[in-house]
Amino acid sequence: MSKTITLTLSPKQAADVSYYTSEAARCVGVREDNIALVRVVKRSIDARRSPVKVNLSLELFIDNEPQPEPIHFDYGDVSHATQVVVVGSGPAGLFAALRLIELGYKPIILERGREVLPRKQDIAQINRNNAINPDSNYAFGAGGAGTFSDGKLFTRSKKRGDYNKALQTLVFHGASPEILYEAHPHIGTDRLPRIITNICEQIVRAGGEIHFESRVTGxxxxxxxxxxxxxxxxxxxxxxxxxxxxxxxxxxxxxxHRDGVRLEAKAFAMGVRIEHPQRLIDSIQYHAPHRGDYLPAASYSLVNQVQGRGVYSFCMCPGGFIVPAMTSASESVVNGMSPSQRSSHWANSGLVTEIRVEDFAHLEAEYGPLAGLKYQQQLEQLARENGGEGQIAPAQRIGDFVRGKSSTSLPPTSYLPGLVCSRLDEWMPRLISDALREGIATFDRRMRGYMTNEGIVVGVESRTSTPVRIPRDKDTLQHPQVEGLYPTGEGAGYAGGIISAALDGERIADAIAQRKP
Ligand SMILES: Cc1cc2nc3c(=O)[nH]c(=O)nc-3n(C[C@H](O)[C@H](O)[C@H](O)COP(=O)(O)OP(=O)(O)OC[C@H]3O[C@@H](n4cnc5c(N)ncnc54)[C@H](O)[C@@H]3O)c2cc1C
Known part of the structure; x- marks a missing residue:
């Protein structure tokens, strides 16, 4: 039997394999050369007080004890199996396809966007302020919004078994095994494209099909x-x-909607991206002027109620970049991502507030269940009008935003297309700007220095979730009116993030197999 122990170490000790191996050997009372394998099973940082500590759970395999098998998945040949059409190659579509293969079905994936490599070029164009390809951008293309994302792999889903399998699937396709034990697993935007390519190749090798630049129109x-x-x-x-x-x-x-397929309006969230110098967030979170050589770029997670409305940070990207995530030239939409090393000088996060169905009820008569979509689009267009040429986004210093003052200049930023000074506090709907301003002031009491003019708010973070749900029957998971139609993932309103979309995709594949079409 292997032995598991937890050590509380300094960041330097926790980074030193030979140090923690000999410490572990001492704790379990065996000689170090009797340890055949030491495996990290969990690593988390305890930054509640100074000095910051690292908790490391280790599994020790002593002498000839059997060691864990390498991760392996078998994907059989489905080239002659029953066909299932999968529209979209984001995490939901790709994981649905992998699971369909496991269950003996042949997935035919139709993806409007381009493959990873040409998509990279389209994204570089967007960052250079050139034209946006409406089918190939940060949201659309191989791997969906997950490919050039941050790659944080967090889910609130309780189904840990599936969660672990999803992480193992990513490791099998090229992700670092560290994601299996980190308390906050993260892949990084530099590594995701390779993993997505490997998954696509796997699907094709098994006999599935992927058709890029194939936009479904009906x-x-x-x-x-x-x-x-x-x-x-x-x-x-x-x-x-x-x-x-x-x-x-x-x-x-x-x-x-035009075809008469029932949709439902749902609550969602919108706001801004907020960006600080990373050294400021490090100093607040690690209670020291510098984070040193052994701690990662610090993160935060903030939530508060402002007049009964939730305000919270979302998709925090330490050492990251703000990116232009719009899908058309008439919108300004921003999001965030970071490379695996989280090495940029900036920390950014979505800062959003709840948008309830009653907030866009005035649009319902004209737009029906798409009223929230219209409300979202109006804000994105407003942000575009208040931005500059191309993808230049509107921004305001954080302190100025909260105090309702113009910013006459802006600090350096990670956002490549560039920023223009703008009164976000004035042109955003009051229900959003008031909630965010009060939220930031409260967060500053928890993280002293958060409300600083060294940082900025950038408009707008509008795509944290969908304002529309595509309903499905709770037992069969099909659309209640349309047999054989299985809505899944974030767009259908059943997921929020890479892993939850992936798990929902797998669930849909299981539901299809259960009905044996
Ligand atoms: C910059 C950025 C950073 C992010 N960081 C994180 C993070 O760190 N952690 C996290 O959990 N989540 C993150 N997300 C969110 C995450 O990417 C999404 O939650 C996830 O990708 C949703 O998966 P999905 O499969 O449901 O949809 P999507 O990933 O949106 O995929 C949908 C796919 O469908 C395709 N498609 C759309 N319409 C059609 C059509 N008509 N015909 C054919 N194909 C079509 C699209 O091109 C796209 O490829 C980030 C998103 C962005 C943009």
Missing amino acids: FEIKQGRIRGVRVGDTLVEGAAVVLATGHSAKDIYYTL
Whole structure:
């Protein structure tokens, strides 16, 4: 039997394998050369007080004890199996496809965007302030919004078994095994594209198909049953259709609505990206002027109620970059990401507030269940109008935003297209700006220095979640009106993040197999 122990160490000791191996040997009372393998099973940072400590749980394999098997998944040949159409190659679509293969179905993935490499070029163009390809950008393309994302792998899902399998699947396809034991696993935007490419290759090797630059424009629904989807004039048929198009595919919601497929308005969240110098966040969180050589860039997670409305930080990216995440030139949308080393000079985070269905009720008569989508679009267009040329985004210093003052200059930023001074406190809807301003003032009491003019707020963070739900039957997970149509992932309203979208995709594949189409 292996032995597991937890050591509380300084950051330097926790980074030194030979130090913690001999310390572990001493604690369990064995000679160090009897330890055949030492495996980290959990690592977390305790920064509640100074000095910061690292908790390291280790599994020790002594002498000839059997060691853990390497992670392995078998994907059999499905080239002649029953076809299932999967629309979208984000985490929900890709994990649905992998699971369909495990269950003996052949996934046919239709993806509007381009493969990883050409998509990288399209994204570089967006960062250089050139034209936006509406089908290939930070949201659309191989791997969906997950590919050029931050790659934090967190979920509130209670289904730990599936969660671990999802992490193992990522490791099998090239992610670092560290994600299996870090308390806050993170892949990083520099490593995700390779993993996504490996997953796509795996699907094709097993006999599945992936068609890039294939935007689905219509649904073939006859007598309450879906036969397939249309890509322009071509009909692609399948025994079931998995709809995993993400929350930025506004055209899909409009197409479904036009075809009479029931949709529901839902609450969501919008706000700004907030950016600070990373050294400031490090000094607040680690209670020291510098984080030193052994601690990672510090993060934070803040939440508060402002007049009964939730205000919270979202998708915090230590050592990261703010990125232009719009899908059309008429919008300004920002998001955040970081490389695996989290090495930039900035810390950014979404700072958002709840948007309730009643907040956009005035649009309901005209837009029905798409009223929230319209409300979201109005804010994105407002941000565009208040920004500069191309993807230049509107921004204000944090202190000025809270105090309702103009910023006459802006500090250096990670946002490559550039920023322009703007009164976000004036042009954002009051329900958003007031909640954020009060929220920031409260957060400053918890993290002294958070409300600083060294940092900025950038407009707008509007795509944290979808304002529309595509309903599904709670037992069969199909759309209640359309047999064979399986909405999944973030765009359908059942996930918020890479792992929860991936788990939802797998769940849908299981639901399809249960009905044996
Ligand atoms: C910059 C950034 C950073 C992020 N960082 C994190 C993070 O650190 N951690 C985290 O958990 N989440 C993060 N996210 C969110 C995460 O990426 C999403 O939650 C996740 O990708 C949702 O998965 P999905 O499969 O449901 O949808 P998506 O990933 O949005 O995928 C949908 C896919 O469908 C395709 N599609 C859309 N319409 C059509 C059509 N008509 N025909 C064919 N294909 C279509 C799109 O091109 C896209 O590839 C980040 C997002 C961004 C943009």
